[in-house]
Amino acid sequence: MMKSNIPNSTDLTCAIKVVDLHVDFATAGGVLPAVRGVSFELEQGETLAIVGESGSGKSVTALSIMQLIAKRTGRISSGEIVFDGQDLLQLDEHKLREMRGNAISMIFQEPMSSLNPLMKVGHQVGEVFRRHLKVDRAEAKRLSIEMLRKVGLSAPERRYNEFPHQISGGMRQRVMIAIALACRPQLLIADEPTTALDVTIQGQILDLIQDLKSENEMSVIIITHDLGVVAEIVDYVVVMYAGQVVETGYAREIFEQPRHPYTKALINAVPKLGLRTRTKQRTRLEEIVGTVPNLLALPAGCAFCERCDYAQEICSTSAPSMEVVGARRSVRCHFDLTKKDRHHER
């Protein structure tokens, strides 16, 4: 499902462009740099996956686009996020509100806690129509029911009047999708949309996102820790580790020929690449040994060095920089895995 057209990087076809994004959090232990210079571009109509373990900064990156980072603790310290010809980071709060839920929407990991437990689900969808389309109650209700039907809820008229605890987890995520897609956004950000769901439901939700994507001509960013889940539907992949992008590339290239040892490890952690894991039964996978480094005390060299099977001396002393190695393809490693002469397994 890869895009066949050769990409060009004029802003006309660019859905969103993130340039050198830095996000810091104030913690008890000091300033924590959660995102350290992240850049990527997404073409119009593409589906992009940001992949990484928890703590990699992928969710913070997504929240930064929406500017939903808790102001009390987090701060976007520098960077640019270009959407629709303007830098989102320069917009005032009023303009941002116009944009959220309208041109850019987001769905979250926990469909249970992401819906207001005291509000009928129909009203939670209707709220978006009333906010952005300025329609009256009756019209909002009509549009909401239509939207609930579109995301595959049976008997949407009845569901409209139900509360979140009365419907299943999969249905709740469908409601979240209905909320997000109500105003036909140009960009949908899905933060681990299937992680909290049953394996059998996961595929359905991804299919739904995919269907609505082609119908609405929107671009999609999926945040995930599990490459396998999204393998079938993504066009382009950004791999993140310890707040940085370590590899980017078209999905097929990344899967067939990962260049960064971390990407390779992530792929090896996926059961039967290319197939969605629809069953709970998983074969024994290669796990990535070790843990993400403490962002408060980052090593001098490569952040992945300690867990890397290919690490050399230089890796612990000097941090590699991002190198462009092809069309929209780049990698941050001293020893690109594709350059066979340079890698020695430990």
Add this chain to the structure above:
Amino acid sequence: MMLKSIFAHKNLMFGGTIVVLVVLMAIAAPLLAPFDPVFDADLMNSEMPPGGEFLFGTDTNGRDVLSRVIHGARISLSVGLVTQILNTIIGVSLGLVAGYMGRFWDDLIMGLTNIMLSIPVIVFALAIMAALGPGLINLFIALGLTNWAYTCRITRAQVLSDKKKDYVKAAKSLGYSRASIMFTQIMPNILGPVLVIATLGSAEAILLEAALSFLGLGAQPPTPSWGGMLSSARDLLFVAPWLSIFPGIAIFVTVLGFNMLGDGLRDLLDPKSVGATKLGGVR
């Protein structure tokens, strides 16, 4: 987040300091107090405003208010200590009985506990006062018998959860007695929460003693109890306001100390309530 953890320690430090100072004041009362709180009465010095020889002024009988406030710490602290020891013993014992005996005893005790929880402590204390009559000793009894419900619940819950654990079963099969299991397994686990409850309970008991003594149901004159002093000062409020000011400050500061100490201990022992420095949700 950082602010919060400092704040938790601030509570502990600040509250702890106040409590220690009040305790020292109570112990060293005869040394600190310039006069005897009861017998140094001189009608010639009646109702002298603060200043000079009498830093906090004198009362109707010419007694030094400062000396009476210092000695009052003894009564308030005894109230805190005695009532919380009584409440803790009752609460832990009933909790153990309910947890171990189960069935009828469990139902009975938990029913009683729920009733105790469903009635304000002051109402129960008043009922006991009504039965026993006014007086400081009766007040001790009333406050010592009425605030054990939380301790009882926690103890029972701990027994029930420990009953299921393998090491307790193992200890039992090895022939350890119930008593030794109780003291080695249950007690260490409930120590923290019980301490917090007792500290916060002390604050409540000191406030209640003051209130009931103020109503005339507790310490009777000339006993230097803060609540009792406020009670006899009431009619003189507009004439000799200092009689109402200083004992009130003493109660306020002491209760504040116990409350802050209790909050601080809770935050220390139960990191969850401090909202432990988590980066959850931001990743």
Add this chain to the structure above:
Amino acid sequence: MFAFIVRRLLQFIPTILGISLIMFLLLNLIPGNAALSSAGRLELAPEVVEQIKAELGLDKPIVQRYVQYITRLAQGDMGQSYLRRYDVSEVVFSRLGATLKLAFAAISIALLIGVPLGFFAALKQGTWMDMLLTVVAVGGVSIPQFWLGILLMYFFGFMLHLLPTSGYGNGSLANLVLPALTLGLGYTAMLARITRAAVIEVLTSDYVRTARAKGLSELAINVRHVFRNAFVLILTTAGLLFGSLIGQTVVVERLFSWPGIGSLVVEAIFQRDIPVAQGCLLVIIFVFLTVNLLVDILYRAINPQIDFE
């Protein structure tokens, strides 16, 4: 909902029975003799004592007395005062109005000031205003209520001559102000603390993030998403808080010579007039339980989740 109210009302009966039994035992286990002789009567001849006991029914066995007591109680009869031979129910209920008025005024103060303050502090979390409010609230929880009353009396009554410091004043509003403030301010502080914690919990919830992601205005987020959910959290503790407030009316009424049940019960305890004390305390408990019942019903009415738990 209806079934819930019925079930909750049925739970009321054993609770009130249990409480009345405990009260009865507590207040009647002391020998009637002692109760009578300390009841302001001087040395009485033994035969006179026996006569009075028979008159009051104190010579019968305790079980019989309890059954009789509870039967009469069910009919609204709380017996006769030991001292003045008046009907306890009549006197207690004639005093109830004043107590309820005071409690209601105090609760209103706590709700109208405490909840907005807590909400405000939560929205300004971490600023100096929040810190100030937090410190004031901790102080407000520790301040002895009657002493606060004394201070208010001194400043508003004596120094400023603004408000009356004692009595019911035929129900005038001016007389209500100081007692209501005295009773209410401590609970205002507690409610502010509870509200602040609840709002902060809700503000960090995922559904508020969703509301933000929808592009809603802060006002819409606060009104539709934050407040309602925080209120549910607040309600769970508010019931207990108001119960304790009703208990505290005793102290405040005495301080301000407010002619409610609280003043009556203190007098009765002094005079060892057991039936009156018992009646007063039972009515206070009854009010407390009723408030909690109402809070429960309200909680259920605004929280749809309870249905399925």
